[in-house]
Amino acid sequence: MSYQTLLADLENGIYTITINRPDKLNALNKQVFTDLDNAVNEISSNPQIKCAVITGAGPKAFVAGADITEFSGLNKDEAMALAKRGQDVFFKIENCKKPIVAAVNGFALGGGCELAMACHFRLCSENAKFGQPEVNLGLIPGYGGTQRLTQLVGKGKSMELQMTAHLIDANEALQLGLVNHVCTAESLLERTKDILNVIMSKAPIAIGKIIECVNVAVVSDSAYTNGKSGYDKEVEAFGDCFITEDMKEGTTAFLEKRKAEFKGR
Numbered sequence: 001m002s003y004q005t006l007l008a009d010l011e012n013g014i015y016t017i018t019i020n021r022p023d024k025l026n027a028l029n030k031q032v033f034t035d036l037d038n039a040v041n042e043i044s045s046n047p048q049i050k051c052a053v054i055t056g057a058g059p060k061a062f063v064a065g066a067d068i069t070e071f072s073g074l075n076k077d078e079a080m081a082l083a084k085r086g087q088d089v090f091f092k093i094e095n096c097k098k099p100i101v102a103a104v105n106g107f108a109l110g111g112g113c114e115l116a117m118a119c120h121f122r123l124c125s126e127n128a129k130f131g132q133p134e135v136n137l138g139l140i141p142g143y144g145g146t147q148r149l150t151q152l153v154g155k156g157k158s159m160e161l162q163m164t165a166h167l168i169d170a171n172e173a174l175q176l177g178l179v180n181h182v183c184t185a186e187s188l189l190e191r192t193k194d195i196l197n198v199i200m201s202k203a204p205i206a207i208g209k210i211i212e213c214v215n216v217a218v219v220s221d222s223a224y225t226n227g228k229s230g231y232d233k234e235v236e237a238f239g240d241c242f243i244t245e246d247m248k249e250g251t252t253a254f255l256e257k258r259k260a261e262f263k264g265r
Contacts, residue, residue: 001042003035007057008042013050014196015043016189018057025064026056028111032067033089036115040092043100050204051196054093054119055103056112059185062104062128063112068137083142086111090118090144094215097208099199103192104128105185109167114141117148120211122178123192124170125185130178133165151218152178203246204264209237 001008007018017039019026043052056062066086074082093100093115102108102116104124109131116122116130124130132141132149140146141162150158153176161168173179183191199207217230241247245265253260 001038003039005029005032006035006039008039010046010049012197013048013200014193015039015046015049015052017052017054019054019063020057022056022058022060024067025061025107026058026112027064027067028086028115029067029070030085033085037089037092040089040096040100043098044096049098050200051099051101052096053101053103053189053192053196054115055189056105059106059127061107061112062102062124063109063115064107065110065112065133066143079142086114086143090114093118094120095211097211098204099196099207099211101192101196103188104130104179105188110134110141110145111143114143114145114148117152117178118144121180123181123183123188123195124173124179125188126170126182127185128170128173128179128182129167130173131165131167132162133167135163136165149178152176201262203241203244203250203260203262205244205246206241209241213237 005019005021007020009016017036019032021027021032043049070082071079100119102119102122104116104122106125106127107129108116108124109129110133113130113132132145134140141149146158146162149161153161157176160166168176168178170179170182174182181191213230213234216233246262249262250260
């Protein structure tokens with residue numbers, strides 16, 4: 001599939017998506033959201049894609065924020081629709097049954113930070129900077145940032161970061177749990193793919209169920225959890241996994257002291 005604002009490459013099961021607007025520091029505009037929406041559809045539907053990486057073009061930014069030029073002249077309803085569109089695309093990333101990991105190089109600000117947080121986990125380069133500076137524009141995060149940042153770093157720190165518009169560097173992001181690993185810029189994609197290669201050696205259905213259950217653990221809204229607790233979801237997902245061919249293969253391989261060969265069935 002071709003995109004107007006993204007570069008996409010599929011190699012050895014890993015779909016690398018690069019937001020390609022380096023002259024705009026990869027800012028999120030309507031076309032980027034359309035392309036990301038289509039890219040996640042491709043990830044979900046293409047059996048050759050086992051997992052994905054989202055990154056940004058150029059050395060300066062992952063995504064430096066939303067494209068503010070598109071905000072001009074919007075009324076309240078249009079602004080709410082803009083935020084809802086961003087949230088819908090980011091929910092699709094968050095709930096994809098295949099792992100989608102952010103490789104953050106440079107600035108991840110505003111909508112860029114929100115995009116990174118929508119991914120299942122994050123790695124970043126040593127020069128990365130994270131922040132939700134929307135209050136500097138008289139705004140708040142609109143693509144899920146108020147919720148996901150709080151889930152990841154806790155209420156107090158989330159309040160402080162959003163109210164002060166303070167940016168944090170890679171080391172503080174690691175300390176707060178916003179990212180899992182800090183790498184050199186040169187090794188960022190390689191390190192991300194190394195982790196994804198490990199994940200791809202595991203049972204695909206089980207990986208998808210882990211994503212579902214962990215997402216329930218951090219979302220309390222019954223509209224997104226169908227009224228079930230995380231524990232209820234875990235029991236159901238455990239049962240779903242138990243009747244798969246992958247479970248039979250995994251347990252048999254364990255008993256036979258060999259490496260399992262999972263088929264995703």
